[in-house]
Amino acid sequence: MKRLIRTILAAASSRGVPPIVVGLFFLIYIGIAFFTDETLIALMALTGKSVILAVLLALIPLNSALRLLMETGRFLKKRKMFKEKATEAIPEQFDEMVELPASPHFAGLERRFAAVGYKTRRTENALAAWRGFTVFPARILFLAGTFCLFTGILISVTTRASHRQMVIEGEPMPTPEGIGGTVKRIALAKSNGLILARALTIEVAPSYSGEMDRIFGIYPPSLYRGSFVYPRYLGLDLLLQFSAPDLPGGYLKHIILNCYPPGKEDSKTISGSPYRIVFTIPEPEPSSDRYISYMARDKTLQFKLLKGEELLFSGSAPVGGEFARDGYRMAFPEARRLVVTDYIGDYGVFFIWATALFFFVAAVIWLPLRTFFPRKEMLFRYDDSGIMKAFSGSEGGRRAHAGIFHEALDLLGAGKIDTTDA
């Protein structure tokens, strides 16, 4: 049983797991590409639905976690070995390992290593020499980042829920679980941020006593009742009043217009009649921001009135005003700002944010250490049987380091080392 568990653990923590899993997903991606152009979306949907694919994907974070533990354990063992606190050496942790009959006189060797920039630690039966810094912290951060990345992807793909709602000024904030506080104000203003050019704020009043006013911005998105509030597009909630000679009863209704920004058309059919109205927001003055101006100032709407395929007339009217011609009357008593908002239930986002942080810090540590201060280490140990075991490993600059190691072995083997203490 123990052997079985050990075999499973060895397989799960193998370096081959991530490329095999990624390769399999790549093959599935290619297969899907033969049937649909939305390949990535189809693959994500398939992974979300298929337990087998989800388990397959889960092998990567599992592998990262196991490797993180295993490599930390190995690193600590190696440290112990260098500090003479452990007796067992792991040859796989070194580039070279050699045994030779030699006496434990390390004083001369220690001086030679010190002369070429190595730090040393000498005990009665062992000599450790090293220089540079290990990239192990970067490796650990990389593994942690990989763990977070694939955990985040797995959580997102399998649990993400998205609900699109219209957040309208003056109306209660709709949420997937019901309604929240009243939306007090929606504002779009210029922003001086590095990334964002415009700042959108949605102010929401408390929905129950004890709750504070909430303000939702764009990034990072805020959580509201378990979901991220993710503003997508802007629009208008227009109260439309319309009457025609053959529609004396008239029409009065709130309509949602997706005609933002200026120039974009949206049309609404007057139910139970042959009429269709095409709306556009006129382009603002050239000096003003075409996105912000309309959100900030009084609104005017351009429209075209069609009866079947026939264009009856076109014109414009301000919000609060009206337009009348040939027995037709159109009025816009009220228009409110609207934000098309997605409520995203997805805690994988936290893991993906953490990934970005881990990978960034790992790169910042790895690059200078690996380039300028690569870790090189040697260990010479003498045991009671009269055999010396020598280990050497390097994370960079291998050949120069190997030359120093071989030369030291030659001297030890030939007994040409100065045995007197300095």
Added chain:
Amino acid sequence: MAILYKLIPHLLSWLGILLVLLRGFPVRRTVVTVTGISGFLLGVAGALLLFRAFQGATPFWIIKSSLGVGFLCLWGVSVATVYCSTGRGAMLLWGERFATGSLSAGAVTGITAIVAGAVSACKIPGADGNALAYMALVLSACALTGLAPLLEKLLPASFKVSPSGMLATLVALLLFSSSSILRLDLFSPLSMKVMKGIHDFVHQFMESILIPDHLFVRPVVWKYIGFLFGKEVGFWGGIVIWFTPAILIALAIHFERLPSVAHIRQGAQRRRLLAAAIRERRYRLFIPALALLIFAAAAYQSSFPSVEYWDPKPLPVTATPSGEIIIPKRGEVDLEDGKLHKYIFKQGEREARFFVLMNPAGELTVDLDACAICKPDGYGQAEGTVICYYCKTLIPLETVGKPGGCNPVPVPFAERGEGVVIDSMTLINSWGATVKATVRAKEGAK
């Protein structure tokens, strides 16, 4: 004679394939020669059978898929090679034994030769009535197969071929051979798929971590994001995928660990052993480097094909007061002649470019002169296909009128009387919704 001239790249590729195989399996020369020529003949015969059995693009699709599978195998082998070379003590000895056995020599040679033969046969137009051309191809291939062992003996001994290097060169030579045939070319479709893949990935990534839309983002930032949606990224992404296997194999050889010499107590002997190992490693780098050059030639040939396209100037059209665009089927142009007919419709400052085409099934189709992915550079028509000028993707005529991928975006229309009727608002909105959004994304929200 002219056909022989056209076959030169394919015959040169075949000779290259034979030389690499003979050097890669030095003790299996008979197996390589016999299997090689048999496979090549089988490939030519197989291609002929495919052309007789299937109409349209199917035979090309089958041969192109086999090339794609070969390229995927190369990717797998290159990744495995890197892992084996960096892992401590992870050399796959059983794999090496298998790679040099007569079974693998026969299998590798046979598969490569079949594909090489089929690709070469695709260069000869028309399955019937070209018996002389096929005969010329087969005889030339036989002559080269006889010549190859003699030429191989002239190659220097230092010209060493590792199993992974050999695979890289074989795949590179097959892709070089296929890149001169428009319908077998892999590089342009790969670039297009990469462009679409990156587009989807960036979009999904932004959605995943809830990054806001371009409405809220600085134009300069959006310009950088928009850059990721461009043809250049597709091209360079394609280049990366195209070259990476050969580069990985070269890196695997370059970073292969030198043998441990710590047990040798004579410095001179140690140095001699290390120098020999380093020299041998360098010689083995030659083949992946050669594969890189061949991959580059294939990509060049694919990017600059020597084909001319039918691309008429768009004719201006207007709409009736009720907003209908009516194009007569016969008149100044014959819409039913199977050619691409381009039109341009202007409404104020807005305009839309579209084309009318009768597909091989005899059905008219109206489409935007643009797809939902690329910048609207438009389409040209070649034999049996239209090509997207932006990403160089070939769209079989049979699929024009169907939405998706790099296909032209279909526009709803009606055939009324002797004309084709299109709603102008639908046309303009369709152009605005798909094409303009694509331009904005690609040009950084200008």
